[in-house]
Amino acid sequence: MEDTKNSSRVAAKEMTLSMGPQHPATHGVLRLVLDLDGETIVKCTPYVGYLHRGVEKLAEHRNYMQVLPLTDRLDYISSMSNNLGYCVAVEKLFGIEVPERTEYIRTIVGEMSRIANHLLWLATHALDVGAMTVFLYCFREREAILVFFERLCGARLTVTYPRIGGLKNDVDPKWLEDVYAFTTEFPMRIEQYETLINKNRIWLQRTKGIGVISAQDAINWGLSGPALRGSGVPYDVRKVTKYGVYDKVKWEVCTGKNGDVYDRYRVRMDEFRQSNSIIRQCIEQIPEGPIMADAPKYTLPAKDKVLTDMEHLIHHFVLITKGPQTAPEGEMYIATEVPKGELGFFFVSDGTGKPYRMRVRSPSFVHVAALPKLCEGELIADIIANIGSIDIVLGECDR
Amino acid sequence: MEPLEIVNRLKTKYLNEIADVTEFRDQVFVSVNRDRISDICRFLHDDPDIYMDYLVDLCGVDYPDRQHRFEVVYNLYSVKHKHRLMLKALIPADNPSVDSVVPIWAGANWHEREACDMYGIVFNGHPDLRRILMPDDWEGYPLRKDYPLKGPADSEYKGFEELKDLHSHDSEWNIQ
Structure with missing residues (x-):
C-alpha cells in the first residue's frame, strides 16, 4: 500500500x-x-451558458400571459412545476385568490410532476453510476405520468397547463380515478426500484460517503431541495410559502443525515412516497367548484364565452396581446418548491402589462455553482455521481 | 422576528446608511448606500437573533432614469428563524461597483458573476469575476434597459475569437 x-x-x-x-x-x-x-x-x-436564451430579457418584452410558455423551457423535465411556480408568483403579485378546486388540482399535478422528475433522475443517475437495470423500470412509470398529462391538457412535456388565476381546463372524474389507481400501485413500484439498488454493492460503494457537504456549508452555498435536505436541513418551500393545499394534507419533510450522494438518493426515494400520499389525499378531498379565479381584470374568460360573446372576445384579446393593464406597482419575490429545489421569481412591476424585471432564481444554477465544493479532492469517477446527485437541468441553469 | 423589527435593529446600528424602507404584500425592502454593504451583510449574517444564513438570491435591476441607476437586490432568509428581508444596494451609473459578499455567503459567487455579466456591475473583492452566461468576448450588458432585445442584422455575433484563431491555424479544424 x-x-x-x-x-x-x-x-x-x-x-x-x-x-x-x-x-x-x-x-x-x-x-x-x-x-x-x-x-x-x-x-x-x-x-455554463451554452443554453442561454435570455428568458429574463425576453420576459421584459412580453406581457404576463406570454411569459408563461417560456417557463416550460426552463426545467423541461418538470415543466408543470415551473408553470405552477410562475402562476403562483404572478397571482401573489396581483393579489388574486385562486379557487379551492384549482388549488387541489395544482397540488395533484405538481406532485405528479415531482414523481416524474425524480423517476427520470433515478433512472439516469443510476445509469451513470452503473446500475443499469432500474433505468427502464423508471421510464415505465414516467411514461404513465406523461400519458396522464397528455390526457389532461394534450401535451406531454411542455404542458402550459396552469393559467394565471386558474387552469386551462377542469379535470374529469375518470382521470382522477385513473390517477388514484396509479397511486395505489406506485408504492409497490418504489419497492421494486429499491430491491434493485438498495443492496447493490456497486451502488453503495459509489454513493456512500461521496460528495459530502455539511448542513452549514449547504446553506452557505444556497443549495435547496433534496440537495439541501440530504444534509439534514428541514427546509422545504412548501412549508414556508403558502400555496396549493399543502397545509390541508398530511405529509412530512424528508431529510437525510450525512449529506452524501446516498442520502440525497434516500431523500428523493422518501419524497416519492410523500408525493404519492399527497396525491391520494388530494383526490379523496377534492371539492367541486369553479377553476378560474373571480378576477376578470387578470384572468382569461371562459372559452365558450369567448366564442359566443363580443365583450368576452375583446377582453380575451386585450389580455393576450397587451397583458393586464391594471397590474399593481411593486416588487416581490415568491418561491415554490419544484422537484429540483427552490424556484423563485422576483418581479418588479411598474403597472404596465409587462414585468419591468423578472428574475428567475433557478435551483440548478446554484447547484452547478456548488459542484466544485462537492467534488474537489475526490476521484474523477465520483464527479459523475455528484452531478447526478444534485439533479441539474441546464435549460434552467442558463435560462 | 418580523421584518420591520429587523429593520429597526438595522436602523439603530446603520441609520445613516439606510436610504429607504418600502413594504409590498408583507415583504420589506431596505435600500441602503453601497459603501458599507459588506458591514451590513456581515451584521445581518452574524447577529444571533437575525442570523440570515441563507442568501436565496442576488440580482441586479436597472432604472435608467433614477439618480442611482442600478440596484443589487439581496434576498436574505434565515433557515433557523424563518424570516426574510430584502436588501437593496443603490449603485450610481458612473461607477457601478459594490463590495462582494462572497466572503459571507459562498453561494453569492455565481449570482454576482451573473449580475456583472448582465449589468456590468463590478463586485470589488470577488474571487473570480468573469462573464458567466455570455461568451467572454461579448460586448455590452444584455439586461440593461438600453440594450436592445434584437439588434440590427449586421450586429450578429461572429463567434468566439479563440475558435476563429484555431480555425485559421490548424488545418485539421479548418472547416469551410
Whole structure:
C-alpha cells in the first residue's frame, strides 16, 4: 500500500481535462475543466451558458400571459412545476385568490410532476453510476405520468397547463380515478426500484460517503431541495410559502443525515412516497367548484364565452396581446418548491402589462455553482455521481 | 422576528446608511448606500437573533432614469428563524461597483458573476469575476434597459475569437 502511494506520487503529473459540453453524463451542455493529480480532482471549474436564451430579457418584452410558455423551457423535465411556480408568483403579485378546486388540482399535478422528475433522475443517475437495470423500470412509470398529462391538457412535456388565476381546463372524474389507481400501485413500484439498488454493492460503494457537504456549508452555498435536505436541513418551500393545499394534507419533510450522494438518493426515494400520499389525499378531498379565479381584470374568460360573446372576445384579446393593464406597482419575490429545489421569481412591476424585471432564481444554477465544493479532492469517477446527485437541468441553469 | 423589527435593529446600528424602507404584500425592502454593504451583510449574517444564513438570491435591476441607476437586490432568509428581508444596494451609473459578499455567503459567487455579466456591475473583492452566461468576448450588458432585445442584422455575433484563431491555424479544424 505504502509502495503504491509513493510510486503514484512520483509518477503523478498534473493534467487538465475538459469534460463536456457534449458528454452523456453531464445531463446537458455543461462543461467542466478539471485539473487532475492522477485521478484526484484538484480543481473543478464549471462553464455554463451554452443554453442561454435570455428568458429574463425576453420576459421584459412580453406581457404576463406570454411569459408563461417560456417557463416550460426552463426545467423541461418538470415543466408543470415551473408553470405552477410562475402562476403562483404572478397571482401573489396581483393579489388574486385562486379557487379551492384549482388549488387541489395544482397540488395533484405538481406532485405528479415531482414523481416524474425524480423517476427520470433515478433512472439516469443510476445509469451513470452503473446500475443499469432500474433505468427502464423508471421510464415505465414516467411514461404513465406523461400519458396522464397528455390526457389532461394534450401535451406531454411542455404542458402550459396552469393559467394565471386558474387552469386551462377542469379535470374529469375518470382521470382522477385513473390517477388514484396509479397511486395505489406506485408504492409497490418504489419497492421494486429499491430491491434493485438498495443492496447493490456497486451502488453503495459509489454513493456512500461521496460528495459530502455539511448542513452549514449547504446553506452557505444556497443549495435547496433534496440537495439541501440530504444534509439534514428541514427546509422545504412548501412549508414556508403558502400555496396549493399543502397545509390541508398530511405529509412530512424528508431529510437525510450525512449529506452524501446516498442520502440525497434516500431523500428523493422518501419524497416519492410523500408525493404519492399527497396525491391520494388530494383526490379523496377534492371539492367541486369553479377553476378560474373571480378576477376578470387578470384572468382569461371562459372559452365558450369567448366564442359566443363580443365583450368576452375583446377582453380575451386585450389580455393576450397587451397583458393586464391594471397590474399593481411593486416588487416581490415568491418561491415554490419544484422537484429540483427552490424556484423563485422576483418581479418588479411598474403597472404596465409587462414585468419591468423578472428574475428567475433557478435551483440548478446554484447547484452547478456548488459542484466544485462537492467534488474537489475526490476521484474523477465520483464527479459523475455528484452531478447526478444534485439533479441539474441546464435549460434552467442558463435560462 | 418580523421584518420591520429587523429593520429597526438595522436602523439603530446603520441609520445613516439606510436610504429607504418600502413594504409590498408583507415583504420589506431596505435600500441602503453601497459603501458599507459588506458591514451590513456581515451584521445581518452574524447577529444571533437575525442570523440570515441563507442568501436565496442576488440580482441586479436597472432604472435608467433614477439618480442611482442600478440596484443589487439581496434576498436574505434565515433557515433557523424563518424570516426574510430584502436588501437593496443603490449603485450610481458612473461607477457601478459594490463590495462582494462572497466572503459571507459562498453561494453569492455565481449570482454576482451573473449580475456583472448582465449589468456590468463590478463586485470589488470577488474571487473570480468573469462573464458567466455570455461568451467572454461579448460586448455590452444584455439586461440593461438600453440594450436592445434584437439588434440590427449586421450586429450578429461572429463567434468566439479563440475558435476563429484555431480555425485559421490548424488545418485539421479548418472547416469551410
